[in-house]
Amino acid sequence: SAVISQKPSRDICQRGTSLTIQCQVDSQVTMMFWYRQQPGQSLTLIATANQGSEATYESGFVIDKFPISRPNLTFSTLTVSNMSPEDSSIYLCSVERGVRNTDTQYFGPGTRLTVL
Amino acid sequence: AQKITQTQPGMFVQEKEAVTLDCTYDTSDPSYGLFWYKQPSSGEMIFLIYQGSYDQQNATEGRYSLNFQKARKSANLVISASQLGDSAMYFCAMREGSTGFQKLVFGTGTRLLVSP
Numbered sequence: 001s002a003v004i005s006q007k008p009s010r011d012i013c014q015r016g017t018s019l020t021i022q023c024q025v026d027s028q029v030t031m032m033f034w035y036r037q038q039p040g041q042s043l044t045l046i047a048t049a050n051q052g053s054e055a056t057y058e059s060g061f062v063i064d065k066f067p068i069s070r071p072n073l074t075f076s077t078l079t080v081s082n083m084s085p086e087d088s089s090i091y092l093c094s095v096e097r098g099v100r101n102t103d104t105q106y107f108g109p110g111t112r113l114t115v116l
Numbered sequence: 117a118q119k120i121t122q123t124q125p126g127m128f129v130q131e132k133e134a135v136t137l138d139c140t141y142d143t144s145d146p147s148y149g150l151f152w153y154k155q156p157s158s159g160e161m162i163f164l165i166y167q168g169s170y171d172q173q174n175a176t177e178g179r180y181s182l183n184f185q186k187a188r189k190s191a192n193l194v195i196s197a198s199q200l201g202d203s204a205m206y207f208c209a210m211r212e213g214s215t216g217f218q219k220l221v222f223g224t225g226t227r228l229l230v231s232p
Binding site: 001033037041042043044045048058090092094102104105106107108109110112 | 149151153158159160161162163166168207219220222223224225
């Protein structure tokens with residue numbers, strides 16, 4: 001498995017502000033992933049972050065709203081910009097590790113965001 | 117069309133009993149992988165078990181087993197000897213393809229409640 005930490009674990013923010021979420025992994029990984037889980041919903045991939053290149057965003061997510069940094073092979077940040085109540089979600093980062101001939105995604109503990 | 121379908125929004129089971137959580141999937145790719153994750157109320161996503169499309173045997177991990185019926189495109193999770201700590205949301209996910217990065221697609225989840 002992988003040891004993944006996220007900061008902050010939760011936050012309550014005012015609309016119009018921005019929050020940066022940090023994700024730290026215990027060893028080097030090529031790709032890191034950011035997901036959003038809206039209340040009562042399933043997980044949706046926001047973007048994939050490779051070290052040294054621009055993040056690749058999924059349909060419906062844009063860099064201006066969710067800028068991502070990947071400065072090295074063990075760390076990434078996701079910023080939720082100009083927040084609105086609709087951004088209230090759990091944000092999770094994940095990494096892939098090879099287990100039994102497959103790459104399994106392991107998730108961090110998540111950041112629970114509430115926007116007022 | 118939904119790639120992953122979990123038709124049971126909620127399931128109840130008594131402690132020490134077995135329970136089956138349903139998952140059906142839709143893909144035309146002959147190579148794919150199926151995953152189950154557990155999400156307690158804390159929000160973290162915990163990897164439970166993996167089944168590859170070419171695996172000859174059903175996957176097992178401790179009290180978790182996967183009832184893989186390829187022709188029916190189903191990958192049901194069986195939890196034996198349920199424990200109170202098994203109460204959580206359970207998500208089925210699929211990854212298509214065998215080369216390069218292919219994202220995980222999640223189902224809508226099943227909430228399992230284990231009663232004493």
